Structures are given as structure tokens and as C-alpha cells.
Amino acid sequence: MHSNLPSLSRREMLRTMGVGFGSLGLAAMLADEAAAAPAGVSAGENPLAPKPTHFPAKAKRIIHLFMNGGPSQVDTFDPKPALERFAGQVPPESLFPRGRTKGKLMPSPFKFAKHGQSGIEISEIYPQLAKCIDDICVIRSMHTNLPNHEPSFLMMNSGETQPTRPSMGSWLSYGLGSENQNLPGYVVLCPGTPTVGPQLWSNSFLPGIYQGTHINNSNIDPKTIIRDINNKYMSEPVQRRQVDLLQQLNRKHLEARGVDAQLEGRIASLEMAFRMQFEAQEAFDLAKESEATRELYGKGQFANGCLLARRLVERGVRMVQVYFGGGQPWDDHGDIMNHKEHAVQSDQAIAALLTDLKSRGLLQDTLIVWGGEFGRTPSSEGSKGRDHNNLGFSMWMAGKS
Numbered sequence: 001m002h003s004n005l006p007s008l009s010r011r012e013m014l015r016t017m018g019v020g021f022g023s024l025g026l027a028a029m030l031a032d033e034a035a036a037a038p039a040g041v042s043a044g045e046n047p048l049a050p051k052p053t054h055f056p057a058k059a060k061r062i063i064h065l066f067m068n069g070g071p072s073q074v075d076t077f078d079p080k081p082a083l084e085r086f087a088g089q090v091p092p093e094s095l096f097p098r099g100r101t102k103g104k105l106m107p108s109p110f111k112f113a114k115h116g117q118s119g120i121e122i123s124e125i126y127p128q129l130a131k132c133i134d135d136i137c138v139i140r141s142m143h144t145n146l147p148n149h150e151p152s153f154l155m156m157n158s159g160e161t162q163p164t165r166p167s168m169g170s171w172l173s174y175g176l177g178s179e180n181q182n183l184p185g186y187v188v189l190c191p192g193t194p195t196v197g198p199q200l201w202s203n204s205f206l207p208g209i210y211q212g213t214h215i216n217n218s219n220i221d222p223k224t225i226i227r228d229i230n231n232k233y234m235s236e237p238v239q240r241r242q243v244d245l246l247q248q249l250n251r252k253h254l255e256a257r258g259v260d261a262q263l264e265g266r267i268a269s270l271e272m273a274f275r276m277q278f279e280a281q282e283a284f285d286l287a288k289e290s291e292a293t294r295e296l297y298g299k300g301q302f303a304n305g306c307l308l309a310r311r312l313v314e315r316g317v318r319m320v321q322v323y324f325g326g327g328q329p330w331d332d333h334g335d336i337m338n339h340k341e342h343a344v345q346s347d348q349a350i351a352a353l354l355t356d357l358k359s360r361g362l363l364q365d366t367l368i369v370w371g372g373e374f375g376r377t378p379s380s381e382g383s384k385g386r387d388h389n390n391l392g393f394s395m396w397m398a399g400k401s
Contacts, residue, residue, distance in 0.1 A: 047209050048185050050177040059367045059399060060179070061313045062172065064321040065306075065350060067342075068153070068194050069330030072376035072386050073394035075108045075339050078140045079121045083107035083378055091379060103387070106380040109337060125343035128351035135354055135363065138396045144374055147388040149328055152373035153196045163199040169319040170203045170210040180316030182279035184213040187312055187319070189305040191218035192326025201321070207264050212321070217305045220286055283315055284308065296352040301325065303349035310356055313366055330372055333385040354398055364400035371395030 074080045084107045091105055112121045116133040129136075144155050151161035158165040166174070169186035178185030188201045201212025234242065254263050286294070286307060297303045305322040312320050324330065324346065332338045350370070357363040375393020376386035 046181065047207060048173065048178045048181060050179055051175065053176065058365055060365045061317065062169075062319045062367045062369065063309045063313060063353070064168075064319070065346075065368065065370045066156075066194075066321055066323050067330050067346075067370065067372040068323055068325070069328035069332075070149070070152075070372045070374045070376055070388060070393075071330045071342070072108075072332070072336060072339060073140065073389075073392070074376070074378050074386075075110055075336055076123050076126065076343075077121075077138050077394040077396060079112035079123075080108070080378055103377070103379040103381050105378055106336075106384075106386070109384075110340070123343075125340050126347050128347045129354075132351050132354045132398070135358065135400075136396050136398045138394060140392075140394045142371070142375070142393045142395050144390045147374060147390040149195050149331070149373060149388075152390065153194070153200055156371075156373045157200045158202075158204075163196075163202065164204060166204040166206045166210070167201045167212060169201060169212050169321065170206050172319050173210045174206050176318055178316060178318050180279070183283060183312065183315060183317055185318045186210065186212045187317055188212040188214045188321045188323070189217045189308055190214065190321075190323035190326065191216060191301040191305075194323050194326055195328050205261075207261055208266065209264075209269060215284070215308075217308060218301055220284060220304050220308070223281065279315070283311055286311075293356070296356065298348040298352070300345055300349070302346050303352075306349040306353040310353060310360075310362075313357075314360070314362060332376075333381050333387065335384045336376075336386050337384065363398070366399055368398040369395065370397070 074083065083105055086105045087107050088104050090102070093102070108123070110123045110125055112123055113130075114121050115130040118134050120133045120136070120138055122130045122133060144152055145161055146152055146155075154163055155161050157167045159168075167186075169188070173185035186201070194200060198214065201214065203209075203211035250263070250266075254260060257263060282288070286304060289307065289311075293307070297307045302322065302324055309320040309322050324342070330339070330342055354363065354368065357366055357368075371394070374388055374390040377389045379386070381387045
């Protein structure tokens with residue numbers, strides 16, 4: 001005898017029964033099966049799963065050292081001896097960014113010298129970095145669209161002067177995934193908030209899981225740097241079953257709603273939050289480094305940021321940005337001599353980062369990028385400082401790629 005009634009799957013039958021205890025039991029059994037897979041999530045469901053590149057590539061990760069505020073190229077990596085000859089003269093109008101202050105040509109107060117087998121000239125304010133010059137490629141032909149901080153910050157981070165595009169780190173995470181499923185694929189280390197703020201590491205129209213994770217590295221305490229990461233009340237297997245049940249319900253909800261980027265981002269973030277508790281605190285615990293390594297990097301927020309960057313890329317994070325500070329600290333309109341203090345705070349740490357990566361065999365497949373959002377004028381700004389210059393400035397990259 002055959003029935004014309006529609007057939008029900010076991011899962012549908014259990015879901016519609018009573019108060020749903022059968023469905024909960026089934027979810028627990030499915031969670032047990034899922035727990036046998038890495039992190040409880042299949043590669044097809046994991047947006048941060050590593051993805052193959054279209055073309056062979058040597059670099060696997062990026063560390064972006066962002067000198068926010070606009071470091072002066074003529075006082076760091078681009079010597080201009082002609083400024084000595086023409087000091088005090090007013091340059092032609094064509095050499096000035098439109099709308100910027102027109103001052104007199106001012107030579108650098110810092111001496112330059114050639115270093116390494118390459119003979120690249122570096123300012124005296126970077127003596128430790130000068131020892132690493134043969135691992136560095138200095139680019140002295142950079143330019144950007146506007147001489148204002150906000151649009152130039154966005155341009156340097158997303159390639160667009162308006163906050164409409166995903167950041168570089170978000171694109172990398174989206175296209176390549178991450179080699180560590182227990183940490184975010186894109187981490188931003190900044191002691192405070194830079195000019196523009198979170199839009200600099202925004203995912204924009206990409207799913208939310210690809211947004212940069214901002215870590216305030218002004219005070220590195222692994223127990224509090226990522227709040228509420230530990231579950232004090234449940235064991236790992238119990239948590240895994242709970243998360244899997246929630247995720248099944250979330251995905252059912254997503255299926256009913258259709259395309260919903262924000263909901264997809266929340267679902268992926270919930271899974272990441274669960275996995276982070278098993279590795280994040282260890283990754284941010286600088287006390288696990290030897291005293292010799294801590295001394296190599298030196299002290300201070302930026303030094304801690306550089307050391308954390310090494311620890312994160314060593315653990316498979318795809319991109320780490322290290323901001324020099326909150327706001328725009330390199331914006332030295334009043335006195336370019338302030339650059340010397342900025343260099344003191346960064347020289348040892350950057351040289352240590354390059355040395356440390358090289359000694360661990362990581363420099364050969366890690367790209368280091370140093371620079372700001374623009375440069376500064378070769379003329380003074382009415383005193384001993386320099387104005388913004390978007391028409392020509394310097395950046396450098398390091399690595400064996």
C-alpha cells in the first residue's frame with residue numbers, strides 16, 4: 001500500500017517533533033562527527049582556508065610597517081646634495097604641490113653615507129637599519145594623488161582615496177586565505193587609532209571575516225589583549241558541540257534569508273572566535289621570547305609591534321600591519337629634527353625584525369614594506385619643518401622574493 005503523503009527525512013521529522021529534543025540529540029551526534037575534522041569545519045565552509053595562487057609565488061606573507069604621518073624622504077632614504085648648494089632659495093612653482101606652503105629650500109640636518117655592498121645611502125638617523133641595507137630595495141619614485149592625510153591614508157591601504165574599497169590585507173585574506181585557522185588572517189597592530197581609523201583595514205564589500213583585526217599594542221597583556229576569549233565553564237569538546245549546533249542553526253537561517261554578507265561574516269567570526277582561544281593568547285605572549293630576543297628588538301610600543309609581527313607571520317598569519325603610533329606621528333611641520341626621535345623609536349626594532357626573520361629562514365618568503373602615506377617637501381615650512389609632498393617620496397621593501 002502506497003501513501004500520497006510527502007516524505008520526510010529523519011532530520012525534518014525530528015525537528016518538527018515536540019520541543020525538539022530529538023533534533024538536539026541529532027545535532028550532538030553530528031557535532032561528534034564534525035569534531036573529528038580539523039577545527040570542526042570543512043574546507044568548503046571555511047572562508048580562510050588556504051587557496052592556491054594563479055601563478056607561482058615566493059612570498060607567502062606581508063608585514064607592512066606604516067610610518068603614518070608622512071616621513072621625509074630627503075631626511076631618511078633619498079639624499080639631495082643639491083639642497084646644500086641652493087639652500088635658502090625659493091624653488092620654482094612647478095616643484096610645489098598645488099595649495100601647499102611655498103618655503104625656501106632647506107638641506108637635511110642629517111648626514112647620509114653609503115652602506116653595504118649595494119652602496120645605498122641612508123641617513124644617519126637609521127644606523128641599525130643601515131647594516132641590513134643589502135636586504136632592502138629602496139624605491140625613490142613613489143607618488144600619490146593628494147597631499148592630504150585622510151585620502152592618502154586610504155590610498156596607501158586600499159588604492160582609493162574614498163572609503164569604498166577593501167583594504168590590501170582584506171584582499172590578500174580573501175584571495176589567499178590563511179595558513180593558520182586559529183588566528184585571524186589579517187592583523188593590525190596600532191597603539192590607539194590612526195587618522196581615518198577602522199576604515200583603513202575595512203573589508204568594504206567583501207565578507208566581514210576578511211576585515212582586519214585591530215589589536216591595541218600599547219600594553220601587551222596576553223590575558224586581556226583579546227577580551228573574553230576564554231570559556232571558563234565548558235570544556236573544549238562541549239564548546240565544539242555547542243558551536244557546531246549554533247552554526248547549523250545559523251546556516252539554516254542564512255539559507256532562509258538568501259545572500260546576506262553581514263550574517264555570513266558573523267557566522268565565520270563565531271567560528272574564528274572559538275578557535276582563537278587555543279592559540280591567540282600564546283601568540284601574543286611576548287614573555288615566551290628569550291631575553292636575548294627581547295633585547296634585540298628593544299623596548300617600546302613599536303618594538304613590541306615588530307616582535308608580535310614576527311610571531312604572527314611565523315604562525316601563518318597572512319598579513320600584519322604595524323602602525324608607528326596613533327594619529328599621524330611623523331607629521332613634522334614644526335621641526336624636522338623630530339624625525340630623529342621617531343627613528344630612535346623604530347631603527348632598532350626594524351633592524352631586529354629583518355635580522356630575526358632572516359635567521360629563522362622566514363625572510364625568503366616574507367615581504368616587508370616600509371613607508372608612509374606621502375613624503376615631505378625639500379623646502380622649509382616657515383620654520384624648521386617640512387610640508388606634505390605627494391609628488392615624490394620614498395618607500396622600501398625587503399625580502400628574498
